Amino acid sequence: MRGWMMIAGPIALSASVLAAQETRVAPEDHVPPLATLGQMDWLIGQWVGTGIGGAPAMESWLPPSGGTMVGIFVQETAEGAIRFTEHLYLMEEEGTLVLRLKHFNADLTGWEEKDGMLTFRLIAVEDCAAYFHALTLKCRNPNFPGEGILAAVRMQSGGELVFRFDALGPDHPQRCPDAMTTSDMNECYAGVLARADERREAYLAKAIELNADRPELAKEIEASDAAFLAYRDAECGAVYEDWKEGTIRGVMGLTCSISMTDNRTLTIWSNWLTYMDSTPPVLPEPKTTP
Template sequence: MRGWTIFAGVLAALASPLAAQETRVAPEGHTPPPATLDQVDWLVGQWTGTGIGGAPAMESWLPPSGGTMVGTFIQETGEGGIRFTEHLYLMEEEGTLVLRLKHFNADLTGWEEKDGMLTFRLIAVEDCAAYFHALTLRCRNPSFPGEGLLAAVRMQSGGELVFRFDALGPEHPQRCPDAMTTIDMNQCYADVLGRADERREAYLAKAVEMHADRPELAKEIAASDAAFLAYRNAECGAVYEDWKEGTIRGVMGLTCSISMTDSRTLTIWSNWLTYMDSTPPVLPKPKPTP
């Protein structure tokens, strides 16, 4: 497994041990369970996020073709170039699934030997998740499979490298594509959070105004938002703490806050700015903050 040795050697120093590990390791003599590509159709799409050293990363998966799903992974440098890429095959084989991949440098020279590759055997398929030996692919939120993807790989050191991706598309715009440094990324994501908060406050103000004839209800709506902010600060503060050893910590904490804020705005809209009949909503349905 020379390829695995290269992979681990390059990335081990970048992998921070997590309190609760995302990856699993197959026990001795484990037999991969029955599985088909239909069980991992939630992977199909383009996913973008922050990768090694806070630099942008992207993963893409095509629909099945000939019993195989083809995927690609791109890790950028902090200066906007390509650091390395992966070419992935998720295959049906002997009634189960196996994932194989090869790494390439920016000049298309391979990490592995000419005919070499990394092979990850399946441990389990669960709701919106596929666990391979030392590698995990799962939905960030099983209730909303199209919103985000988590990919994790366990290093020989025992730590993990974890990528958290958002869906890329009209409903999930790519954020901060021009940010090149950690400082730029932090500032850009802080600006996104500022826009998300401005819209939340506008929707909240309209909700309170719409129910001004019921003072107690308007008071409770406002109080619920204060409670949300306290919860957001605690939850996303915990995310920041989890990533405090890495330069990505700022972006991870801000991403948490943006996601929770967008969800809160949608809740305000759904509960207080829409009607049970065909009457148009008071304000447009909020989409993820670009």
């Protein structure tokens, strides 16, 4: 276990090996490009997800201080204890950026030698993305940088591990913090989906009610929701199938359904429960289901 994590660097969500490469590798004579921490402001914040073996994981990045952004990664056990942590420094150095990190056990004993660390040299900085040698940090969606980040690391074998985080905040609540086992997580996330569906149904019912005098339109709105449910089942069923060999498959499938349901409720609200002028919406704007 320790061997691949030493190569991997920042660890986040459960990893999957992808055919398309997210990482880049620089030749020995590569000259790192000019870059500053100001180009990395999208990384600042608290990021949460599911890590090794389906156990919770979290990572935080502070704003720059003295030419350095400090990050902390925490991997928990299935029982909620600390499994290991990482201390990360993203630094301005000689006009470019370099990422350095050290691993620590739960008792704060280090993995590396006292003065040892892992160092990743910069290859390129792009919109909402930074490519280091064998390591990538990027926004999951550059159009919505606050929603989540992706970290990818290249292994000695040539394969690649990709990790995904969601943002922790008022619009992205941490779900099921007290769930300690896979069964607990599945049960809790199923409850979140039930709440998301309950709200979707309430917003849908209101939309149909407001268009009761236009029965054909009301029928189309209802039919569109039935089509959404069929699509959700197919899409999130595919996600479940993709993760079927991992204990996290239930949470991944449910997370997909929750996200799609929240987006569907927002669509109903935007299309049928708001007005073009300053008239207040019929129902409050729906937020992410906690």
